[in-house]
Amino acid sequence: MSIKKLIQKYNQLAIVFLLGFFVCLNCTAQKANPWKEMKLITKSIKQTSFSSQTYNVVQFGAKANTDLDHTEIFRKAIKECNERGGGVVLIPAGKYKTGPIHLENNVNLHIEENAELLFSTNPKDYPLVRTSFEGTECMNYSPMIYAYQKTNIAVTGKGILNGQAKNENWWQWAGKGYGHIKGAPSQQDPENRDALVAMGENNTPVSERIFGEGHYIRPNFLEFFECDTALIEGIKIIDAPSWVIHPMKSNNIIVDGVTIESHGPNNDGCDPEYSKNVWIKNCTFNTGDDCIAIKAGRDGDGRRVGMPSTNIVIQNCKMIDGHGGVVIGSEISGGVSNVYVENCVMDSPELERAIRIKTNSKRGGIIENIYVRNLKVGTVKEAVLKLNMFYAIYGDQSGTFIPVIRNVSLENVKVKNGGKYAILANGYEQSPIENVSLKNVTIDKVETNFSLKNVKNIHFKNTKINGKKIRD
Template sequence: MKRIILLWAILIGFSAQAQLSESERKAAIQEIVDRIQVPVIPEYSVSLTEFGGKGDSVSDNRKAFEKGMQALKKKNGGTLVVPRGVYTVNGPIHFVSSVNLHLEEGAKIRFGSNPEDYPLVLTSWEGTMLYNYSPLIYGYGLSNVAITGKGTIDGEGGGAWAAWKQLEDKDKQVSRDMNHQGVPLKQRKFGKGHYLRPQMIQFFETENILLEDITIEDAPFWCVHLLKSRSATVRRLKFDAHNFNNDGIDAEYASDILIEEVKFDNGDDNIAIKAGRDNEGRANAATPSENIVIRNNLLKGLHGVVIGSEMSAGVQNVYVENNQAWGYLKRGIYFKTNPDRGGYIRNIHINNIALQTVEDCFYITANYHGEGEGFNSKISDVFITNVSCEEATGTAVVIQGFEESKVENVKLTNVKVNKTRNATSITNTKNVIFDEVIIGEEATVPTSVSGKE
C-alpha cells in the first residue's frame, strides 16, 4: 500500500469561500433549533383498549386505531396510549392533528403485509409524486403530531413486501417517465398489479412533528419519510431495519429538522436528505430541503449521512455535528447527484465525526450511476472538520465534478485516516483545500542519505 501523506495545507485551485468560525457555526445551529417547535398536544389521554384494542398478537386492531384517532379528533387532540402487548394491524394507521401515539414499554405495533389492506394515497416514491399504497403510518396536511414511548413499530417487511424488490423496476421506470413527461398527478396511480413498496412512517405537508424513543424494525421500504414537512424533531430512535432500501430517515423538501441521539442500524442510508427528482424537483425549487441539524447520532449500515440522489429542488444549510459510527459503513459521508437532477448542494458543515472501517470516508459525486444529461448539479461550499477514520478499504476522499460544472469550494480541516488503500481521487474541482490532513502514516522529520546532507 502506498503511504500518501497529506499534512498541513494542500491547496488545489484557489482559496474557498470563508467557512464559519466555531462560534458562528454554533450560533447558526442554535438558530435552527430554536425555530423548531415541538407539537402541542392536549392533556386528554385514552387507551387503545377503550376502542377494542387487543395486544394478543392475533386480533386485527385496525378499527381500534381508526376509532381512537377519530375520537381524539372530536376532542381536538390528545394522546392515544398503546399498552404492553403485540397489536397486529392489517392496514395503515392514518393520523389526525394534535395527537401523540404513545407506545408504552413492551408495546409493539405489527403491520400486516397484504397490499389490499392499504388504500392508495398521495405520496412520493423516490422523488416523484404519485398515488401508491398507503405508508403504514401516514399523516397528510397535519400539525402537531407525535409518536413517542419505549415501544416498537414492526413493519413485517421481510416477507411479502420484500419479494416486490425484484418486480419494481418496471414501475420505477414508469414513474420516472411520468416525471419527465409531466403526466398529470391524477393519472399517476400505482395500485393493484404494481410493485412500489410503501414507506413505513410518512408525514406529508405536516408541521411540528416529534418522533421520540421508539424502536423501528423490519420496514417494507424507507423507515421514516418527512415529505414537504417542516419543524420536526427526531430524537433517541433505535433502528433495526435490514430489508431492501431500509433508509432510516429521509427528509424530502423538508426544512427546520433536528435529528439527534438516534442509534441507527439500517440496511441502507442512515440519513438521506432529498429534494425531489429531475423535472418535477426542479419545478419545486422554491421548497428546497434546508436548515437541517444532524447531531450526536450513532451510525451503522450502508451509508452514514447522505445527500441525494434525488435533490433537484436543492439542499442547503445542513449541519452535521458530533456523530460517530458504532459499526460498519460503506461510506461515511456521501453526496450523490447526476446530470438528470440539476439543483444544488451547498452550505454543508460537517464537524466532529468518528468513523471505524469504511470503504470511503467522503464521497462527493456529480455522476451518480453515470445517468442523465443536460442538468448538471452545482455542489459548492462544503466544510468538513475534525474527522477520524480507522480504515478506508477503498479511497479516503473522492470528489467528482464535471469540467463544465466543477465541485467548488470544499475544505477539509483536521482529518486523520489511519489506513487506506487509496488516499484521494479528486477530479473536475475548483478551490479544494486540505488543511491538517493526514492520510496513512504521519510523516516525521526527513531522513538524509547516509553520509550526506
Template structure:
C-alpha cells in the first residue's frame, strides 16, 4: 500500500474494473452494514470536534424594525436606479440601532450595496435585486481579495467591510445580470483580464503595498457577487442567487458565518458557489449549487501574499447540500497559502436527479495545492456523500496543481477521510498526487460502496493510505 514514489499503481483488485458491474448480493448486504456501523477510528477522530464547532456558530439576530426601501425612494419597475435609495435605507437602519432593510416585491435595479453593522438586507418573496451591468456602478474601488491577493478593485455587488452582525436574507432573488455586462468578455479570451491578473499576482509576490495595488476603473478584474471582508456574525439565508460575475458568496477573514438554504445558479466561467477564505467557524447548510466551477471551496490566500496575511481557514462545516458543478463538490484550495484545517462535509448529494445541474461534478472531493502556494491542509473529513454520474474521480488530491507553477515553498497535505458514502458512476475512486519532496500523508477511506467505476485508481507519493470495508464494483478493496 506504499507505492514507489515515481510509480502509479492500481489499488483495485485486478486493475481496471468493468464499468457498471452489478452489485452482488454480498456487497449489497455490506451497504446496509456500512450504514449501521460507525467507527471513529476509521472515519477520523476529527469528527469529535464537530459538535463544539457547531455550538459556536450562531447566526446574528436583529431588532424588529423594518425599513422598506420604497420609503426612501426606491422604485421596483426594473428600470429605475435605486442605489441611493437603498443606501439611505441602510444608513437609517444602522443609525437606529439595526433592523431589517426590506426589499418588497418588484424588480429593483441597483449598483453596489454596502452593508453596515446590525443590518439585515431582507429580499422578500417576489422581490428581485437586479445588479447593474455597468462597471461604473461599482466604483469607487474598495479593499478586497481577488483570487487570494489583496487589492483595491470594483466593489462586490453586496459588500461589507469590518462590520459585525450583517445579513442578506429572504426568499427573493439576487440577480447579478452578469450576462448583460462585460464581465464574461473580460474572462473569456484572457486578453483583458489576463494582464491585470498577472500584474496583481506579481504585486503580491513582490510585496507591493496593498494601497498601491489599485485596479477598478480602466482594469478588468471581475467583482465578486457577495463579499464580507473582516466581518463577524454573518448570515446569508434562503435567497436564490443567479448570474454572478465571479465567486458568489465570499466571506474573507471573517468569523461566525452561516450560509443556509441558499440556491446558487452561476454558469459563467469561474463562478464558485461559496468561497470561505481565511475564515473560521463557517457553516454552509441546506444549500443547492449549480455552478460553472467549484460548489463550496475553502481558501486562505495566494502565494506570497497569502503568507503575508497568514490567516488560515479553519472549522468549516458543510452539511446537507446538493452539488452540481463543473469542478469540485467540496474543494480545498488552490489558494491555500495561509493554511486550512478542520474541514467537515457530510450528507451531501452529488448530481442529484431532482436538481439537475448544467455540468456534472468532476470530483466530489477535490484538494489542490502546490509548492508555489505552500501552506498546509490538515484535516478534511467527509462522510455520508451519495450520488451518481461523477465525471472523473471521487477523490482527487493534487499537490502538483498547475504543475507546481515553479514554486519552492514547503507544502503539507495530510489527514483526509472519506467514510459512509455511496456513489454510482466515476472514472476512478482515487487520484492521489503527492510530491517526492512533500508527500501526501494519511488518506483513509472506510465503509463506502462505489459502483459503475470505469478505471483503476492512481496513487503517487502517498504514505499511510488505508481502505476499510470499501467496495468497488462489488469487490471489497483492502
C-alpha cells in the first residue's frame, strides 16, 4: 500500500474513532460543540462514484413524446449499465411514460433538463416489493423509483419526475378529500391500514404482510431500502402518491438541490427512516404534509426493528407549505438522535410549525440532541417550536411506552410571525421534556409566548419575544 493510501486510511479511521467517541458521551447533557461533530459526520459520509460510460435510453428504443411504455426499455438500459460495470443511464429531453424504475448497483439515472418522466397511474403496473407504509413494513406496490439492498446509486439531473397522483388517481385512496367519493374503498377501511398496523403489533413476518391489489395503500415515490451510498441531486418531483423521498434502513445518503412540489395527502418531502448519515442540503420543499420528517418506525414494528435514525444533517433548505419545516416523528419508536439543522428559510401562511417533535405513549422512543441554528422564519401558523408527547391524529394513541425528549437547542433564529406560540411543549410528569435552550432568538410577533407542561431545564440567552427580553 502506498504512503498516500496509508494516510487516507488513517484519516478515515480517525474520523470513525472521533464519531464513536462523541456517541459515547453522556447523552443526557447538551453537547459541548455539536457543530464540530456535524462537520465530522458530513466528512464521513461516503460519496457516490460512477464510470463515465453513458447508456442513452434512445439506443434501447426510447421515443420521447409518444404513448410508448418505457418501463422495459429503462429496465434493459439499467441492467446493461450494471452488468458492464456501471455508469450513467441517460434520459434526454422529452416526455416519457413509464411504470416503476428499479435501480441496480453503480447506476446513475440521469434525467436531463427538459426531460419528464410520467409515471403510470395504474396500480397493476407496480409489482409487490418489500417496502413500508407510515412506519410499518409490508409487501406493497413498488415505489415509482426503487432500490433494494443496492450500493453506489443515484438519481440526478434537472428533469422532472411526475407521479401524476392527483385526486382521482392515487390521492383519493387517502379516504377523505382529494377526489375521494364517499363509500369508495380507501386506506381507511379496516382491512387496509388498520390490518397492517395490527400485523406490525403482532410481529407477523413481513413476507406475510401482503397488500397491493385490493388494499388501497399508496406507495411512496422514491425509496432506497437497505441501501448504502446514494445520491439524489437536482431533480424536481411533483404529485407523489404518498411520502416523496424515503431512505429506509439506509446509510450514507445525500439529497442535494432537489425541488419537491407535491400537495397531496401524507406528501412529506423527505423521510429518512431507520437511517444514518443522511445529508439533506440546498433543497426546496412545498408539500401537503411535513417538509422533512425524520422517522424510526411505528409502535410494535418500530420496536421490532429497533434501529434509530441518527446523524441527520439539514442545510441551506427552503420550506414553503407544509405541516412542519423540520419534523421528528410521529413514527419514531426506534428513536432519533443527532439532528443538525442550519441556514434554512421557512416562510408560508400555510406552514404550520418550524421545528416539531411528535410522539406518544404508543410510539415511545428516545429523541435527543436536536440542534438548530441560523434559521429565518417568516410566517408559521401554530408554533415556532412544538414538542408533543401526546400526538394523536386518529384513534386511541395511548400506551405504556413513555417517550423521552431531551436536548433541543435553537440558536440564531429570527422569526417575523410565530403564529400562536413561540414554544408549545407537552411532556409527561414521569418523563418531562428536558434541556431546551434558546440563544440569540428573536420572535417579532406571536400571540402567546409559551404553553409548557412538564418541561425541565429550559434556558434563554439573549432571547426576545414580542420586543421583550425573556429570562430563565
